[in-house]
Amino acid sequence: MNNPLKLSDLNSLFKKYRKKNLRFKYPLLEDAFSNKDLFEAIKVIMSGQLTMSKKTLEFEKKFAKKIKSNYAVMVNSGSSANLLATFAACNPGRKNRFRKGDEALIPALCWPTSLWPLVQAGLKPKFVDVDPLTLNVRATDIIKKINKKTKVILLIHVLGNSTEIDLIYKVAKKKKIILIEDTCESLGATYNRKFLGTFGDFGTYSFYYSHQISSGEGGMVVCNRFDDYQLLLSMRAHGWSRNLKLQKNIEKYYPKLDKRFIFVNSGFNLRPTDITASIGNSQFSRLDKFISIRKKNREKIIKSLKKSKKWNNQYEFLKINKKVNPSFFGFPIIISEKYKHLKKRLLLKLENLGVESRPIISGNFLNQPAAKLYKFKQNPNSFPNSQIIEDRGFFIGLHTKPITNVNLQLLIKSLLLIDSLDKKS
Numbered sequence: 001m002n003n004p005l006k007l008s009d010l011n012s013l014f015k016k017y018r019k020k021n022l023r024f025k026y027p028l029l030e031d032a033f034s035n036k037d038l039f040e041a042i043k044v045i046m047s048g049q050l051t052m053s054k055k056t057l058e059f060e061k062k063f064a065k066k067i068k069s070n071y072a073v074m075v076n077s078g079s080s081a082n083l084l085a086t087f088a089a090c091n092p093g094r095k096n097r098f099r100k101g102d103e104a105l106i107p108a109l110c111w112p113t114s115l116w117p118l119v120q121a122g123l124k125p126k127f128v129d130v131d132p133l134t135l136n137v138r139a140t141d142i143i144k145k146i147n148k149k150t151k152v153i154l155l156i157h158v159l160g161n162s163t164e165i166d167l168i169y170k171v172a173k174k175k176k177i178i179l180i181e182d183t184c185e186s187l188g189a190t191y192n193r194k195f196l197g198t199f200g201d202f203g204t205y206s207f208y209y210s211h212q213i214s215s216g217e218g219g220m221v222v223c224n225r226f227d228d229y230q231l232l233l234s235m236r237a238h239g240w241s242r243n244l245k246l247q248k249n250i251e252k253y254y255p256k257l258d259k260r261f262i263f264v265n266s267g268f269n270l271r272p273t274d275i276t277a278s279i280g281n282s283q284f285s286r287l288d289k290f291i292s293i294r295k296k297n298r299e300k301i302i303k304s305l306k307k308s309k310k311w312n313n314q315y316e317f318l319k320i321n322k323k324v325n326p327s328f329f330g331f332p333i334i335i336s337e338k339y340k341h342l343k344k345r346l347l348l349k350l351e352n353l354g355v356e357s358r359p360i361i362s363g364n365f366l367n368q369p370a371a372k373l374y375k376f377k378q379n380p381n382s383f384p385n386s387q388i389i390e391d392r393g394f395f396i397g398l399h400t401k402p403i404t405n406v407n408l409q410l411l412i413k414s415l416l417l418i419d420s421l422d423k424k425s
């Protein structure tokens with residue numbers, strides 16, 4: 001028998017070992033993994049082939065096909081995906097590459113590991129403010145900031161939404177600016193029916209817990225050019241030549257070297273394991289279902305809030321770009337101006353009532369001590385919209401199963417408590 005273990009044999013064990021979230025009644029994500037997802041991982045573990053192998057390749061192929069990109073390379077996190085894409089973009093093996101001292105445009109509302117690879121690779125970051133209603137940069141604001149030194153645009157598609165990426169893509173292409181789309185928060189979202197992450201030179205994704213799909217930890221880089229694909233493959237794994245098209249030739253040129261250990265480039269070790277790839281692959285089959293359920297849950301929450309007698313425009317919700325078909329994993333909420341002084345108290349109240357929340361990315365990144373350490377020349381006050389999002393924004397989870405009435409009532413009740421918090425001040 002090839003594989004005597006069956007999922008049905010394990011269902012009772014899964015039931016016994018599955019941990020309940022005791023801290024939160026409404027966590028960021030509930031029951032992230034199905035028994036089938038975990039069974040796929042168990043089969044990999046039992047096979048003994050834990051390191052990157054066929055399961056990773058299988059997931060990469062399925063991913064690239066679904067999002068209509070020519071190539072996909074899996075890595076061990078979304079941060080690693082950004083690191084790999086950025087360093088591939090300045091590699092001497094690339095024709096159009098950036099060099100130390102060139103400038104990169106990046107939204108001020110960003111994630112640290114979207115930014116740091118740029119800095120680590122010698123780029124000077126120039127921050128751009130975002131639109132407080134869409135949470136994303138306006139294409140015109142990015143385009144206005146392009147100058148002769150701009151060589152990279154690191155665009156972040158925030159929380160399932162996006163900007164007019166087609167305009168940015170056109171300008172970037174004309175000016176030979178390298179476009180990296182950090183799509184870690186927006187897997188499955190499309191702009192004009194084209195998947196986000198597939199416009200630019202590189203698109204990056206995260207499969208961290210609570211994202212659109214999860215493999216525990218994990219990420220992906222996509223690209224359309226074969227030479228970029230070869231760079232990504234080599235740099236992901238030490239810079240060696242294994243699995244590259246040039247392997248046969250290089251063996252001939254270097255007959256004295258062990259063909260398994262020929263190093264043709266600089267590199268990292270950002271490889272995933274076949275365990276995480278098999279979980280990611282299993283989850284990826286349900287991406288469309290997750291997207292659809294999350295959208296419905298979001299609509300239900302907004303509708304119920306607005307229907308309540310206590311609704312008094314306490315919150316504003318994300319404005320979705322017209323051409324975007326969004327893909328959410330979180331539900332961003334902006335507290336109205338009038339209530340903004342209550343944010344801390346509200347989040348504490350939500351936590352006490354069992355509703356988990358998070359800030360929207362890292363807020364205005366220029367406020368962070370790490371930004372001060374690196375002495376970026378721009379002033380945090382130059383990004384008033386990112387500041388609004390930091391001061392008034394947060395997000396709660398959107399689950400992959402239809403929201404229950406109990407949870408819906410909990411959310412409505414907890415969120416609308418904001419008025420009573422004011423009275424207690």
Ligand SMILES: Cc1ncc(COP(=O)(O)O)c(C=O)c1O
Pocket residue numbers: 077078079080082110111113114156182184185206207208218219361
């Ligand atoms: C925009 C963005 N980029 C990159 C990352 C990093 O992804 P990971 O946590 O998988 O390293 C995140 C994390 O949530 C993110 O929000």
